[in-house]
Amino acid sequence: MSPAHVKGRAQPLVLVVEDYQDAREMYAAYLQFSGFDVAEAGNGVEAIEKTHALLPDIVLMDLALPRMDGWEATRRLKNDERTRHIPIVALTGHALAGHAEGAREAGCDAFVTKPCLPDALVAEIKRLLEHHRGKPDHPGEPARAAKSTKRRT
Amino acid sequence: MARAAAPLAPLHGIEADAKLAFVEFLLTSIDVQESSRRAVDWLVAHAPVTEAAVLVAEPLSNDMLLVAEHGVSSGAIMEFALSREDGNHPLIQALASPQPIYIESLQPHHRVPLEARAFHVIPLRAEPTETGHGLLLVAGIGPQMDAETVWLGRTLGKQVSRLLGRQLLAETRFGQERMLLYSIINAVTDPILLTDTEGKLIIANSHAEKLFAAPEEASEGWRRAAALNNMLFSAALSTSAVGMTELARRELLLVDPLEGSDLLFELLSSRAKDERQGTYVVSILRNVTDLARAKEEIEESYRTLRIAQAEVRDERHRLDLIIDSVADPILVTDQEGDIVLMNTPAERLFNAPGVDDEGTLRRVRANGANLTSFVSNVLTRSGEQRYRGEIQLGDPLTGRPLPVEAVAGTILSEQGELMWVVTILHDLTEAIEKARLYEQLKQASVELERKVQEATAELAEQNELLRRQHIELEQASALKSQFLANMSHEFRTPLNAILGYTHMLLNNVTGPVTDPQRKSLTRIDSNSRHLLALINDILDITRIEAGRMPLNATSFGIGELFEEVQAELEPIIKRSNLAVTTKVRGAVPAVRSDRQKVKQIVLNLLSNALKFTPAGSVTMTASYDGRAKQVAIAVRDTGVGIPAADQAKVFEDFRQLDSSPARGYGGTGLGLSICRRLANILGGTIELESMPGQGSTFTLRLPAKGRRR
Numbered sequence: 128m129s130p131a132h133v134k135g136r137a138q139p140l141v142l143v144v145e146d147y148q149d150a151r152e153m154y155a156a157y158l159q160f161s162g163f164d165v166a167e168a169g170n171g172v173e174a175i176e177k178t179h180a181l182l183p184d185i186v187l188m189d190l191a192l193p194r195m196d197g198w199e200a201t202r203r204l205k206n207d208e209r210t211r212h213i214p215i216v217a218l219t220g221h222a223l224a225g226h227a228e229g230a231r232e233a234g235c236d237a238f239v240t241k242p243c244l245p246d247a248l249v250a251e252i253k254r255l256l257e258h259h260r261g262k263p264d265h266p267g268e269p270a271r272a273a274k275s276t277k278r279r280t
Numbered sequence: 281m282a283r284a285a286a287p288l289a290p291l292h293g294i295e296a297d298a299k300l301a302f303v304e305f306l307l308t309s310i311d312v313q314e315s316s317r318r319a320v321d322w323l324v325a326h327a328p329v330t331e332a333a334v335l336v337a338e339p340l341s342n343d344m345l346l347v348a349e350h351g352v353s354s355g356a357i358m359e360f361a362l363s364r365e366d367g368n369h370p371l372i373q374a375l376a377s378p379q380p381i382y383i384e385s386l387q388p389h390h391r392v393p394l395e396a397r398a399f400h401v402i403p404l405r406a407e408p409t410e411t412g413h414g415l416l417l418v419a420g421i422g423p424q425m426d427a428e429t430v431w432l433g434r435t436l437g438k439q440v441s442r443l444l445g446r447q448l449l450a451e452t453r454f455g456q457e458r459m460l461l462y463s464i465i466n467a468v469t470d471p472i473l474l475t476d477t478e479g480k481l482i483i484a485n486s487h488a489e490k491l492f493a494a495p496e497e498a499s500e501g502w503r504r505a506a507a508l509n510n511m512l513f514s515a516a517l518s519t520s521a522v523g524m525t526e527l528a529r530r531e532l533l534l535v536d537p538l539e540g541s542d543l544l545f546e547l548l549s550s551r552a553k554d555e556r557q558g559t560y561v562v563s564i565l566r567n568v569t570d571l572a573r574a575k576e577e578i579e580e581s582y583r584t585l586r587i588a589q590a591e592v593r594d595e596r597h598r599l600d601l602i603i604d605s606v607a608d609p610i611l612v613t614d615q616e617g618d619i620v621l622m623n624t625p626a627e628r629l630f631n632a633p634g635v636d637d638e639g640t641l642r643r644v645r646a647n648g649a650n651l652t653s654f655v656s657n658v659l660t661r662s663g664e665q666r667y668r669g670e671i672q673l674g675d676p677l678t679g680r681p682l683p684v685e686a687v688a689g690t691i692l693s694e695q696g697e698l699m700w701v702v703t704i705l706h707d708l709t710e711a712i713e714k715a716r717l718y719e720q721l722k723q724a725s726v727e728l729e730r731k732v733q734e735a736t737a738e739l740a741e742q743n744e745l746l747r748r749q750h751i752e753l754e755q756a757s758a759l760k761s762q763f764l765a766n767m768s769h770e771f772r773t774p775l776n777a778i779l780g781y782t783h784m785l786l787n788n789v790t791g792p793v794t795d796p797q798r799k800s801l802t803r804i805d806s807n808s809r810h811l812l813a814l815i816n817d818i819l820d821i822t823r824i825e826a827g828r829m830p831l832n833a834t835s836f837g838i839g840e841l842f843e844e845v846q847a848e849l850e851p852i853i854k855r856s857n858l859a860v861t862t863k864v865r866g867a868v869p870a871v872r873s874d875r876q877k878v879k880q881i882v883l884n885l886l887s888n889a890l891k892f893t894p895a896g897s898v899t900m901t902a903s904y905d906g907r908a909k910q911v912a913i914a915v916r917d918t919g920v921g922i923p924a925a926d927q928a929k930v931f932e933d934f935r936q937l938d939s940s941p942a943r944g945y946g947g948t949g950l951g952l953s954i955c956r957r958l959a960n961i962l963g964g965t966i967e968l969e970s971m972p973g974q975g976s977t978f979t980l981r982l983p984a985k986g987r988r989r
Binding site: 147149150153154156157160241242243244245246 | 773783789790812
């Protein structure tokens with residue numbers, strides 16, 4: 128892991144965008160526990176503001192958000208020269224038809240389905256950062272999302 | 281000669297009547313002998329006459345003939361002969377005497393027919409001045425003649441004079457008539473001959489002479505021809521049956537003396553008898569040379585005619601056969617409307633041969649009348665060649681109504697006159713019956729159509745109702761699915777936090793936990809996971825039912841899939857102490873399908889097998905059926921097994937065979953139901969073979985090339 132490749136940061140900065148506070152704080156706590164700097168946003172508008180302000184190494188974006196949903200926020204970030212290179216991992220609560228395609232179309236680099244255990248989320252973030260290392264200004268093709276959910280009856 | 285001109289003496293009484301009767305007789309008689317005999321009879325009756333005789337001078341000879349007598353012996357008559365040239369004979373002298381002479385005795389050489397010595401000789405003449413034509417000799421009346429004898433002498437004289445004078449005239453007339461007869465015979469163009477029985481010529485007309493008599497100056501050929509003709513003629517006569525009095529008819533071939541050609545004659549000959557000339561033969565020859573030729577021609581044309589007639593007869597016969605073979609009645613009527621020809625079917629209607637039942641005859645007449653009125657319609661429509669109409673007839677035998685269609689055509693002569701009308705009748709009974717049935721059928725059809733329309737309308741109404749209900753149900757179902765999807769999302773958000781925090785606590789994120797705490801946290805974790813599985817299953821079923829299960833087809837190998845599944849369930853396999861093996865039998869090609877769904881099914885089947893197998897083994901086998909192009913994945917266990925009666929039930933929703941083992945084994949009871957639904961979505965099937973206590977085999981079959989849509 129190469130945690131401080133942007134602006135002299137010692138650890139990579141993850142912006143966690145999630146309207147459900149318990150989940151947002153849970154992911155934040157676990158990410159910090161796992162060695163990341165964490166910033167938080169509660170809606171799409173805030174996510175865009177904070178991304179512009181902080182230029183995080185990666186954005187964890189819930190799709191169902193108040194004020195501006197995650198697809199729209201992702202689309203705006205990916206259409207902006209200043210934020211285009213930042214990988215975005217979509218968090219989707221239900222994998223109904225269209226959600227995954229919608230996320231990819233909006234510009235998400237990967238997506239994970241909730242419920243997602245914290246260590247699975249951390250593993251996905253680490254994988255994506257590893258993939259983007261060395262080409263910080265050119266995010267290139269979106270990384271293929273790894274399936275992190277394991278379901279069985 | 282008028283009666284009034286006859287000079288008659290005055291008459292008295294009976295004498296006068298007798299005289300009148302006698303004179304009347306004389307007037308009607310034309311025969312000298314007859315008159316003479318009657319006169320002698322009258323004289324004998326009215327005068328005392330002993331002997332009397334009448335002598336008459338024969339017109340063409342000089343003999344005096346005895347034509348009547350009384351009291352004269354037959355010997356005297358036989359011996360008597362007297363010529364007028366015997367001028368010494370007192371009787372001849374008496375002819376010229378102006379008065380009757382009384383002779384008292386004669387010299388012996390002067391013969392008289394009377395035996396008496398004395399007698400009166402009365403010359404018979406009209407006037408006393410002329411020479412007598414005959415003599416009346418009377419004996420027995422004495423020397424003085426009585427008045428009766430004088431009257432009779434005078435009356436008979438006049439009669440004889442009249443009759444003999446006429447006879448002379450007739451002789452001259454006969455000669456003239458004979459000449460006329462000759463010219464007539466000559467005028468006849470046929471040769472006529474009178475011959476003796478041997479054929480010797482007696483009389484011939486000029487045409488006959490030309491054939492049979494060559495003139496002096498004739499050529500040699502002519503003479504020979506004539507001689508030959510005579511021979512032929514004689515031969516014909518001798519061989520013919522001329523003996524008969526009837527006309528004999530035969531053919532006779534002669535030679536034309538001038539031309540030398542053959543002439544064919546018909547010979548008509550008849551035998552005639554003449555008292556003076558004996559038997560002779562009259563023959564008429566009729567030239568039939570041309571006739572024979574004509575006859576041959578006639579025979580030839582007659583033969584031709586016969587052949588033509590036979591042909592016509594054959595033709596007619598054929599025509600009759602054809603006409604009779606037509607089942608429809610055909611009739612030919614003339615311009616008067618009378619039937620001149622009809623075939624057998626027509627005869628049944630208009631003739632009814634051999635039937636004399638009164639009803640039948642009446643119906644036949646009625647049919648005839650109907651036909652006649654139809655035909656008269658045709659006749660009045662001059663100019664139209666065809667005429668069509670309907671006639672109401674009746675079956676002559678049964679009286680059944682027989683409607684017919686009549687089609688009439690007219691046959692015209694070359695001059696354009698209407699000669700015949702040909703009428704063909706076609707039985708309409710069947711057609712009318714068909715039309716009636718057709719009408720019934722049409723009505724029934726209309727009725728049926730109406731009913732169908734009613735039913736259709738009702739059905740459409742119900743359909744519409746159902747459609748609305750269906751839409752409402754679909755809407756309700758979609759709402760339900762949406763509700764469930766939303767709910768499960770809403771469930772998962774807090775569950776996500778529970779699982780997350782539990783996980784963090786167990787990972788000592790918030791500091792170390794004690795063992796009892798860890799045990800509790802582990803319980804929270806497993807129950808949360810169970811709840812999550814339930815929610816996920818409900819979500820899957822909802823998606824499948826809503827038809828919104830997304831499919832993502834890729835190609836993948838079954839062996840790799842097996843490894844993944846086994847790895848994922850590794851903790852459970854370890855805990856179960858079962859021998860789990862995987863086998864790929866033969867060459868199994870890569871499968872094109874939704875890898876995640878297939879994995880979900882196999883995971884489910886394997887975890888079920890692990891769950892329900894207390895001891896033994898679980899085997900996963902992959903094989904390929906090249907013919908059906910199917911990949912089969914079988915999961916076999918040695919577990920509790922499923923009774924046959926319950927095998928279908930295991931695929932139902934929320935079904936575990938026994939609620940108590942379900943608790944023990946865990947699971948939502950939705951697994952197999954979802955597996956089967958997923959398999960169906962992928963175009964495959966899941967089958968179960970099981971025996972209680974022996975284990976179960978679940979087999980997933982998938983099309984190798986993906987679902988065929």
